[in-house]
Amino acid sequence: MSDAQTPDRDSELDQLLPWYVNGTLSDDERARVEAYLSASTAAREEVELLRRLREHVKASQPSRSPGELGLKRLQREIAAERQAAPASPRGGGSPGWWRPAAIAAALVIAIQGALLFEMQPERGVGPATGGGSGGSVIEVTFAADATESEIRAALQAVDGRLVDGPGALGVYRVRLVGVAPDDAAAIRDAIATLEALPDVVTGANAGQ
Amino acid sequence: MQQEARELLDRIARGDESALSDFYRAYEGPVYRFVLSRLNDSFEAADIVNEVMMEVWRHAARFEGRSKVTTWVFGIARHKTIDRLRKRRPDHGEELDENLPDDDSPDPVDCLVAAENAEFIQLCMERLSEPHREVVHLAFFEDLPYAEIAGIVDCPEGTVKTRMFHAKKALQRCLQRLMGDRP
Known part of the structure; x- marks a missing residue:
């Protein structure tokens, strides 16, 4: 059978060609498509085009996915959700969750945050470890070639808000929402998270 | 997995x-x-x-x-x-004219030549409608079978095949136009 004998393309088989190219057809479908290809030059050219398109789609590199930063953000939201609704929604939960001590600690943080909110001015222009509205403030410098998207992701990973800067040396002040100024462990954790991103963050510290 | x-x-x-x-x-x-x-x-x-x-x-x-x-x-x-x-875009919908006839037949050789150029392909991919890009992505990046794509995009398998077919035609037309514009 030649192209001359089959001037009309087989539309049903034509529609299977992309899945022939990605290798997901059933054995029967693949056999039918291969028979079609052996008889149609146009179909073979189309398969070649589809292969190139697929190679291109595979090779094209979209911007980096959120990765570990996104996971930190997710864990933070889950923790916040747990704090907001401490009763286990899962009928028991896993060991280690909803421990009374953790709930007590969360309450202490919340009370301290509320007190700081009352006591501090809106913008954190005092000592870097002082609060802004409800959070500790740290100092951060970003890589010169960091994109806005990367900076945004880094801030989201620590639930941080830019409150001031850049200063003369390019230092920004970042408020850690919900982290009390005396919660050294949480501040260290946030700084470690930021320092784990050397392509984005060139320095992070608790300030003076 | x-x-x-x-x-x-x-x-x-x-x-x-x-x-x-x-x-x-x-x-x-x-x-x-x-x-x-x-x-x-x-x-x-x-x-x-x-x-x-x-x-x-x-x-x-x-x-x-x-x-x-x-x-x-x-x-x-x-x-x-x-x-x-x-x-x-509040007026966004999934409407696609799936049954539009493809009355023009892009020259496959022109398209193959144009497909050598990654920039041309990228440009044409970006011009696809969102539902077309979605199916191309699922078929060619994730290598999913059409039945699974139909489950994801919540439409009949035939619609997935048709959508892919029209996406391919749109890409071919775009590539051919770019070949025609080239000095």
Whole structure:
């Protein structure tokens, strides 16, 4: 059978060609498509085009996915959700969750945050470890070639808000929402998270 | 992989946060790329990945195992993406004229030559409609069978094939035009 004998393309088989190219057809479908290809030059050219398109789609590199930063953000939201609704929604939960001590600690943080909110001015222009509205403030410098998207992701990973800067040396002040100024462990954790991103963050510290 | 993913969902449903971390690491990349293929906005795509994973965390128990985990999680991502597109453009719809005849037949040789040029392909891919880009992405990046794509985009298998067919024609026409514009 030649192209001359089959001037009309087989539309049903034509529609299977992309899945022939990605290798997901059933054995029967693949056999039918291969028979079609052996008889149609146009179909073979189309398969070649589809292969190139697929190679291109595979090779094209979209911007980096959120990765570990996104996971930190997710864990933070889950923790916040747990704090907001401490009763286990899962009928028991896993060991280690909803421990009374953790709930007590969360309450202490919340009370301290509320007190700081009352006591501090809106913008954190005092000592870097002082609060802004409800959070500790740290100092951060970003890589010169960091994109806005990367900076945004880094801030989201620590639930941080830019409150001031850049200063003369390019230092920004970042408020850690919900982290009390005396919660050294949480501040260290946030700084470690930021320092784990050397392509984005060139320095992070608790300030003076 | 599917069995492993189902076991992860079982553990997530019981409140195991480490299982969610494993699930996240397995699926955040594919979900992000899928959402980005439609939204073309890395900020919003990252937000949607977060929303999808929160949904998985809250509702893992709803996964009944009737579909593949990939189909389920991509389906969640797709619904959230469409919601976001509707907010962006209130008149956004999924309407595509699937039955438009392709009365012109691009020269396959011209298209093959143009397809050597990665910039041409990229440009033409960006010009595809969102639903067309979505199907091309699922077929050529994720290498999914058409039946699974139909489950994700919630339409009949025939529609997936037709959508892919029209996407391919649109790409061919675009590549041929670019070849014609070249000095």
